[in-house]
C-alpha cells in the first residue's frame with residue numbers, strides 16, 4: 537500500500553516557470569501545490585523586457601529550434617490571451633549592404649517560422665514620418681513581435697491553475713526536502729508567512745527557482761548544473777518624453793549589442809544590459825554604468841531628444857537564469873537554453889524564457905511523470921479558455 541500524500545506534485549517557485557508547471561499539472565488532473573518564498577512573480581518574471589518574442593538575435597546565432605519554438609509560443613499566446621499579449625511592430629536599424637542582406641534573410645526565415653508575413657524595409661525618408669527623430673540613416677527593417685505585462689501574465693497563469701484546483705502559497709519558502717529510504721523525494725519542510733514551519737507530503741517536486749537554482753541545490757544537498765545569473769537592466773520614461781508608436785532596435789555604438797525602446801502602457805521601456813551577477817541572493821539593481829550605457833544608446837539613436845537621467849520615471853533590473861557554457865563567453869553570447877533535469881522525484885527547471893513557459897512546463901511534467909499518477913488528457917486543448925480578460929482584484 538502506498539503512503540498517503542497531501543499533494544501529487546510540489547512546485548517550488550512562483551515565477552512564470554513554476555506557475556506554468558502548476559497549470560500544466562492541474563490541467564492534467566493532478567493535485568498540485570505551489571510555494572513562493574517572496575511574492576508571486578517578484579523575481580525575473582516581473583523584471584523582464586516584457587517581450588513575447590521569437591528572438592531574432594538567437595536566430596542570428598543559429599538557435600533555429602529555440603526561435604521556432606518561441607515563435608510558435610508567441611502566436612499561441614497572442615491567440616489565447618488577446619489584450620494581455622499584444623502584437624508589437626518593430627523597426628531594426630539597418631547596417632551596411634552585407635548586414636542588410638543577412639538581416640533580410642533572417643527576417644524571411646523569422647516570418648516563415650511564424651507562418652506570417654510581417655517583414656519589410658523602410659528607407660530613412662519613410663522613417664522621418666514613422667519614427668521622427670530616429671537617427672537611422674541606412675533605413676530600417678520592419679518585422680513584428682509581441683509584448684505583455686510579465687507579472688500580470690504570471691498571475692493569470694497562477695489564477696488559471698487555482699481555478700483548476702491548484703493550492704498556491706505565497707510568501708512560503710521551501711526549507712528542505714524529505715526523502716524516503718531509497719532517497720526519493722516524498723515531502724518538504726516549508727515556512728509560511730506567519731513564520732511557522734509546516735510539512736507537506738508529495739510524490740514529486742519541481743524546483744522552478746530561476747536564477748536561485750544553486751541556492752536551492754545547496755539547501756537540498758544536490759549537485760546542480762552551473763547557472764550564470766546575468767543582470768539585465770531597463771529604463772522607464774514617460775512616453776510624452778519620446779513618443780514612439782512602434783518598437784525600435786539598433787546596435788549600441790560602444791559594443792555593437794542590440795538595444796531597444798518601445799511604447800508600453802503610456803511609458804517607454806529602454807533596454808537592456810547583460811552583466812554577470814554572481815550572487816543571485818543579492819537583489820539586482822541597475823548600476824550607474826548600466827544607466828549611462830542605456831542613456832548613451834538613446835542619445836545615439838535620438839540625438840535631438842536630449843534624454844537625461846532626470847527624465848527617468850524609474851529603472852528595474854532582473855536576473856536571467858542562464859546556463860553557464862563554461863567557455864568564458866561574453867554574457868550576450870551565452871545560449872538561452874532550458875534546463876530540465878530529473879532525479880529521484882525531483883525535477884530541476886531553469887533557463888528558458890518567459891515566452892516559452894508552456895513547453896518548459898510540459899517538459900518538466902514529462903520529466904516528473906515516472907513518480908506521478910497517470911496524467912489525464914487536458915479537458916480543453918487551449919491553455920486559457922477565457923481570453924485575456926482582466927484579473928479579479930484579489931488574484
Ligand SMILES: Cc1cc2nc3c(=O)[nH]c(=O)nc-3n(C[C@H](O)[C@H](O)[C@H](O)COP(=O)(O)OP(=O)(O)OC[C@H]3O[C@@H](n4cnc5c(N)ncnc54)[C@H](O)[C@@H]3O)c2cc1C
Nearest residue numbers: 549551552553573579580581585587710746768854890891
Ligand atoms: C532583464 C531580463 C529581460 C528578459 N526579457 C525577456 C523577454 O523580453 N522575453 C522573454 O521571453 N523572456 C525574457 N527574460 C527571461 C524571463 O524573464 C525568465 O526566463 C523568466 O521570467 C524566469 O522565470 P522563472 O519562474 O524561472 O524565475 P523567477 O521569475 O525568478 O521565479 C523564481 C521564483 O522562485 C522563488 N524561490 C526561490 N527560492 C525559493 C524557495 N526556496 N522557496 C520558494 N520559492 C523560491 C523566487 O522568489 C522567485 O519568485 C528576461 C529576463 C531578464 C532578467
